[in-house]
Amino acid sequence: GESVGLHLPTLSVQEGDNSIINCAYSNSASDYFIWYKQESGKGPQFIIDIRSNMDKRQGQRVTVLLNKTVKHLSLQIAATQPGDSAVYFCAENEGLRALNFGKGTSLLVTP
Amino acid sequence: DGGITQSPKYLFRKEGQNVTLSCEQNLNHDAMYWYRQDPGQGLRLIYYSQIVNDFQKGDIAEGYSVSREKKESFPLTVTSAQKNPTAFYLCASTPGGRADTQYFGPGTRLTVL
Numbered sequence A: 001g002e003s004v005g006l007h008l009p010t011l012s013v014q015e016g017d018n019s020i021i022n023c024a025y026s027n028s029a030s031d032y033f034i035w036y037k038q039e040s041g042k043g044p045q046f047i048i049d050i051r052s053n054m055d056k057r058q059g060q061r062v063t064v065l066l067n068k069t070v071k072h073l074s075l076q077i078a079a080t081q082p083g084d085s086a087v088y089f090c091a092e093n094e095g096l097r098a099l100n101f102g103k104g105t106s107l108l109v110t111p
Numbered sequence B: 001d002g003g004i005t006q007s008p009k010y011l012f013r014k015e016g017q018n019v020t021l022s023c024e025q026n027l028n029h030d031a032m033y034w035y036r037q038d039p040g041q042g043l044r045l046i047y048y049s050q051i052v053n054d055f056q057k058g059d060i061a062e063g064y065s066v067s068r069e070k071k072e073s074f075p076l077t078v079t080s081a082q083k084n085p086t087a088f089y090l091c092a093s094t095p096g097g098r099a100d101t102q103y104f105g106p107g108t109r110l111t112v113l
Helices: none
Strands: A010-014 A019-025 A032-038 A045-051 A056-058 A062-067 A072-077 A086-093 A099-101 A105-110 B004-007 B010-013 B019-025 B031-037 B043-051 B054-057 B064-066 B076-078 B087-094 B108-112
Touching (some): A010 A019, A019 A086, A045 A056, A045 A072, A072 A086, B004 B087, B019 B031, B019 B087, B019 B108, B043 B064, B076 B087
Parallel strands (some): A010 A105, B010 B108
Antiparallel strands (some): A019 A072, A032 A045, A056 A062, A062 A072, A086 A099, A086 A105, B004 B019, B031 B043, B031 B087, B043 B054, B064 B076
């Protein structure tokens, strides 16, 4: 089946820097995308979402960019903090069934 | 507080035994989902239910069973037929029938001894 994947399995950034986490998707019919944050031993937490009729959406310190031409999704975190250290997943909507999740990127924030 | 609860947080099982993981939500959500997560991996869909008394197989349903007798409850049974059941199990729910924003429970870590 079609899949969602991530370019980088791990990302290390210094506190205060901006972080960019990338995600490629292959299902051109997907119309809804979500970013989740998962801390060790916990369930994923919703961060931000975007629908396919948008290119960009901003939240608090986070921005999601969607490039449908190249089927690429990115999550930007401004002024990264130690509390941002976690695994980040992108997920795409497969319609009525369920979300399709990528394998995740581990973000490590160093002081 | 509204939310999704899963119990227990840690569960140990002997080989050959069935075990049931609990998932309860008081969000009045229609759809509920079960995922399995292995170390360093993403989430794989086991079963999902969009309405009471109805559920569908996901990508890795073999060795698992579910029921949806009540809107707020979606228990997952890991049977002895599941060859490699040790994993982190996550339950999620969404307001409507579509796979929109899913809200996750805290997870249950199952270990087979």
